[in-house]
Amino acid sequence: MTQTIHLVDILLHGYHGLFEEEKLVGNTFKINVTVVYEPSRFPITQLADTIDYGAVFSILQHQMQEATPLLETVAANFTLAVFKQFSTAQEISIHIQKMVPPISGMVGSVAVGLTLNRKDL
Numbered sequence: 001m002t003q004t005i006h007l008v009d010i011l012l013h014g015y016h017g018l019f020e021e022e023k024l025v026g027n028t029f030k031i032n033v034t035v036v037y038e039p040s041r042f043p044i045t046q047l048a049d050t051i052d053y054g055a056v057f058s059i060l061q062h063q064m065q066e067a068t069p070l071l072e073t074v075a076a077n078f079t080l081a082v083f084k085q086f087s088t089a090q091e092i093s094i095h096i097q098k099m100v101p102p103i104s105g106m107v108g109s110v111a112v113g114l115t116l117n118r119k120d121l
Helices: 020-025 053-065 071-085
Strands: 003-014 027-037 089-098 110-117
Touching: 003 053, 027 053, 053 071, 071 089, 071 110
Parallel strands: none
Antiparallel strands: 003 027, 027 089, 089 110
8 A cells, every 4th residue: 555745836046057047047947746655654643654744855855956958857866865764764755846947938938757666776
């Protein structure tokens, strides 16, 4: 049996990107995370039986504070950190959306996504 936790439409500011303006001004990012895990007991009655979404959010905040040229790297580092902290995590999906990309004439956003299964590590 597996269960999931979700962090939905998290808005964080970060300095990720290849261009100097992105490194100076930063951007707003909308992030969605899903963690599939095997609970230590069922039904879940205590925080210790599940994955603490507050702790997952803290990992996300930490990763978003580290200026990184590529969002793909941010996504990979985040998933690896969650797997390291939570042995019950089996699969992690993250979707990072750059709300105002530095693309001349573009109206909209860009995003990267990653789904990683523990067995693929």
